[in-house]
Amino acid sequence: xxxxxxxxxxxxxxxxxxxxxxxxxxxxxxxxxxxxxxxxxxxxxxxxxxxxxxxxxxxxxxxxxxxxxxxxxxxxxxxxxxxxxxxxxxxxxxxxxxxxxxxxxxxxxxxxxxxxxxxxxxxxxxxxxxxxxxxxxxxxxxxxxxxxxxxxxxxxxxxxxxxxxxxxxxxxxxxxxxxxxxxxxxxxxxxxxxxxxxxxxxxxxxxxxxxxxxxxxxxxxxxxxxxxxxxxxxxxxxxxxxxxxxxxxxxxxxxxxxxxxxxxxxxxxxxxxxxxxxxx
Numbered sequence: 001x002x003x004x005x006x007x008x009x010x011x012x013x014x015x016x017x018x019x020x021x022x023x024x025x026x027x028x029x030x031x032x033x034x035x036x037x038x039x040x041x042x043x044x045x046x047x048x049x050x051x052x053x054x055x056x057x058x059x060x061x062x063x064x065x066x067x068x069x070x071x072x073x074x075x076x077x078x079x080x081x082x083x084x085x086x087x088x089x090x091x092x093x094x095x096x097x098x099x100x101x102x103x104x105x106x107x108x109x110x111x112x113x114x115x116x117x118x119x120x121x122x123x124x125x126x127x128x129x130x131x132x133x134x135x136x137x138x139x140x141x142x143x144x145x146x147x148x149x150x151x152x153x154x155x156x157x158x159x160x161x162x163x164x165x166x167x168x169x170x171x172x173x174x175x176x177x178x179x180x181x182x183x184x185x186x187x188x189x190x191x192x193x194x195x196x197x198x199x200x201x202x203x204x205x206x207x208x209x210x211x212x213x214x215x216x217x218x219x220x221x222x223x224x225x226x227x228x229x230x231x232x233x234x235x236x237x238x239x240x241x242x243x244x245x246x247x248x249x250x251x252x253x254x255x256x257x258x259x260x261x262x263x264x265x266x267x268x269x270x271x272x273x274x275x276x277x278x279x280x
Contacts, residue, residue: 013051014258014265016054018262018265018269019146019148023151024154025269027155042151050116057125058123106150113146116147116150123140137195141169141172141175149165163221170215171215174212175257178254180194212231216228
C-alpha cells in the first residue's frame with residue numbers, strides 16, 4: 001500500500017480533487033444541491049484511485065526516462081519493470097468500480113469521465129503518448145480540468161462554459177510546462193522531446209507566463225478580480241523562476257509549486273462558493 005501511495009503522488013492529489021470541489025459549488029444553485037451522497041462517493045474516486053491511474057500509467061511507460069532522472073530516485077518512486085503487472089492490476093481494481101458506479105449513478109457526467117480517462121491514459125500510453133510530442137504534452141494536461149467538469153455535469157446535467165474550460169486548460173498547460181523544466185536534462189539524455197526541451201528553460205517560462213495571462217483574461221467573466229490577482233501572482237512566479245534557474249535553485253521552487261497551486265485552488269474555491277452560495 002505504501003508503494004501505491006507513493007506512485008499516486010499524494011502531494012498532487014489536490015490537482016484533481018480541487019477542481020472536483022470547484023465544479024460542485026459552481027454548479028450548485030442552493031446549499032441543498034450539495035447534500036447528495038454521490039458527491040462523497042466520487043470525491044473518494046478523485047483522491048487515490050484517479051491519481052493512481054494518472055501517475056501509475058505514467059510510471060509504467062516512463063521507465064527508460066525515469067531511470068535517468070535523479071528526481072525519480074530521490075523525490076518520487078521509480079517503477080521498475082518487475083512491478084508493472086502488479087501496478088496495472090492495482091490501477092484496474094481501484095478504478096473500474098468507480099467507472100461502473102458513474103454509469104449507474106452519474107450518467108450525465110459520463111462525457112467528462114471519458115475525457116478524463118482519455119487524456120490521463122494517452123498522455124503516457126501508446127499509440128498517442130502525448131508526453132513525447134512537444135506542445136501536445138502540455139495540452140493533454142487538460143485532464144486535470146475534467147474532474148471539475150464531471151462534478152459540474154453531475155450536479156447540473158450540463159457541460160461547463162467552454163470559455164472557462166479553455167481558461168482552465170491554459171492554466172494546466174502552463175502548470176505542466178513549468179513542471180517539465182527540472183526534467184530537461186534527463187529527457188534529453190533519454191531522447192525524449194517535450195515542450196521544455198524544445199523551448200528551453202527561459203522560453204518555457206515565457207510560454208508559461210503567456211498561458212497564465214490568457215487564463216486570467218478568459219476566466220475574468222466568471223472569477224472577477226480573483227482571476228487577475230492569481231494571474232499576476234503566477235506571472236511574478238515565472239519571473240522569479242528565471243533568477244532561480246540561473247542560480248541553480250529552480251528545483252527548490254519547483255518543490256513548492258504544489259503548495260502554490262493548492263493555495264490558488266483554495267482562493268478559486270472560496271471565490272466561487274461565496275459568490276454563489278452565501279447569499280442563498
